[in-house]
Amino acid sequence: MDCKEVSETLFLFFDNEMEEELLAPFRDHVGTCGDCARKVDYTRKLLWIVRERTYRCSAPDRLRHRILISFEHRRFAGPH
Numbered sequence: 183m184d185c186k187e188v189s190e191t192l193f194l195f196f197d198n199e200m201e202e203e204l205l206a207p208f209r210d211h212v213g214t215c216g217d218c219a220r221k222v223d224y225t226r227k228l229l230w231i232v233r234e235r236t237y238r239c240s241a242p243d244r245l246r247h248r249i250l251i252s253f254e255h256r257r258f259a260g261p262h
């Protein structure tokens with residue numbers, strides 16, 4: 183595998199969607215190429231930050247949404 187192929191398959195690697203037979207050559211190249219090692223490192227950090235932010239932003243929203251739904255239910259399915 184060369185630098186171009188690593189760039190093209192980088193996101194497959196992080197999404198765990200890379201084909202089995204590409205995993206070894208990918209790791210081999212990243213292990214010997216400083217440029218690609220940095221690229222992998224950078225992408226890993228970037229994805230981590232994106233996931234962390236997505237989690238932090240959506241969790242309270244989902245909670246709020248659930249609380250609203252439970253209020254709605256209580257209003258319509260009340261004692262009357």
Ligand SMILES: [Zn+2]
Pocket residue numbers: 184185186188211215216217218
């Ligand atoms: Zn490379």
